[in-house]
Amino acid sequence: MNRRDLIKGLVAAPLLGGLAASGAAAAPSTGELRLPRRLERGMTVGLVTPASNVWENEDIRFAIDVVKSLGFQVKEGEHLYRRSQYLAGPDAARAQDINAMFADRSVDAVFCLRGGYGTPRILPMLDYDSIRENPKVLLGYSDITALLNAISQRSGMITFHGPIAAQNFTDYTLEEFRKVLVRGQSPAGIGAPPPFETRPGKVERENRITRFRGGRARGRLIGGNLTLVCSLLGTPFEPDFRDKLLFLEDVGEAPYRIDRMLTQLWLAGKLEQVAGIAFGKFTEADVDGNSFSIEHVLRERCAGLEVPVVRGLMIGHVEDQTVVPVGAMAELDGDAGSLRLLEPVVR
Numbered sequence: 001m002n003r004r005d006l007i008k009g010l011v012a013a014p015l016l017g018g019l020a021a022s023g024a025a026a027a028p029s030t031g032e033l034r035l036p037r038r039l040e041r042g043m044t045v046g047l048v049t050p051a052s053n054v055w056e057n058e059d060i061r062f063a064i065d066v067v068k069s070l071g072f073q074v075k076e077g078e079h080l081y082r083r084s085q086y087l088a089g090p091d092a093a094r095a096q097d098i099n100a101m102f103a104d105r106s107v108d109a110v111f112c113l114r115g116g117y118g119t120p121r122i123l124p125m126l127d128y129d130s131i132r133e134n135p136k137v138l139l140g141y142s143d144i145t146a147l148l149n150a151i152s153q154r155s156g157m158i159t160f161h162g163p164i165a166a167q168n169f170t171d172y173t174l175e176e177f178r179k180v181l182v183r184g185q186s187p188a189g190i191g192a193p194p195p196f197e198t199r200p201g202k203v204e205r206e207n208r209i210t211r212f213r214g215g216r217a218r219g220r221l222i223g224g225n226l227t228l229v230c231s232l233l234g235t236p237f238e239p240d241f242r243d244k245l246l247f248l249e250d251v252g253e254a255p256y257r258i259d260r261m262l263t264q265l266w267l268a269g270k271l272e273q274v275a276g277i278a279f280g281k282f283t284e285a286d287v288d289g290n291s292f293s294i295e296h297v298l299r300e301r302c303a304g305l306e307v308p309v310v311r312g313l314m315i316g317h318v319e320d321q322t323v324v325p326v327g328a329m330a331e332l333d334g335d336a337g338s339l340r341l342l343e344p345v346v347r
Contacts, residue, residue, distance in 0.1 A: 038346035041071035043108035046101035049088035052116020063165040095125035115142030145224030162323035172320040191313035209337035217276035249280035249316030276332040280315025308334025
């Protein structure tokens with residue numbers, strides 16, 4: 001089940017109530033960039049479910065085994081096994097687990113079990129000051145986009161858009177994970193298509209880079225799932241788009257819905273603020289005969305921008321997946337179709 005299946009028919013009342021109860025949100029961080037420790041074997045990873053849960057407890061045990069296979073110990077969130085319809089338990093419980101993991105000095109990193117839906121609901125309940133004082137690797141994607149960008153914006157901490165715990169890592173995913181989070185390479189290219197052996201009559205088809213506009217640009221990375229980025233617009237947790245490199249992906253969205261969301265960003269003046277755009281994968285798109293292609297939509301919505309724009313990096317709901325540090329300084333090369341980290345993202 002993809003994220004769209006989980007958000008149909010939601011009502012806003014519980015979220016509005018949470019906002020009212022939480023009071024004013026913390027001000028965005030303007031201080032020194034906070035780098036988490038690089039991951040090492042034997043470290044303890046806190047496992048949390050900030051959005052939806054997996055269907056069965058055995059799926060949670062599978063995720064625990066995945067994390068252990070990477071060489072880490074696992075500390076389960078107090079509410080890890082909670083379920084409430086499309087949410088992994090009440091908002092307060094999910095937020096409590098995140099706050100507790102960052103406050104717990106025995107926990108070295110925080111991995112999200114899965115995405116789904118629910119992360120925006122808990123943003124007002126997070127202790128951003130505590131998170132800032134205890135920087136740790138926070139890893140996840142899809143609905144976790146809201147959490148990654150809010151924490152980066154408000155705590156000044158680098159967060160990481162990458163694989164969830166409830167998935168097996170391909171060789172490519174493991175290498176990107178180690179490059180960014182274990183070895184901490186810098187500078188380092190991320191998101192390039194996996195190696196492909198070209199031979200007569202056989203060339204790469206699935207993982208191709210489309211260069212919409214050339215040139216080079218540098219800026220700090222923001223973004224993730226397009227739907228979640230749009231959901232933050234007009235809220236106290238909206239990312240600062242000015243001079244940023246925006247990366248976007250999505251799943252299960254028809255071209256007209258991608259068009260609608262990009263148009264929203266355009267009408268809000270956000271696309272004109274960014275230094276460059278790196279599109280990842282838009283998978284499982286529901287395309288019928290009466291439709292523009294996704295390529296047409298992306299090209300048209302970015303046609304008037306005078307910044308580098310590329311499509312096809314290994315970002316999104318794909319098996320071969322890179323790790324993108326939200327808040328890190330990077331360079332997008334529209335001619336080469338590449339994204340490169342320019343500074344350390346772990347210490």
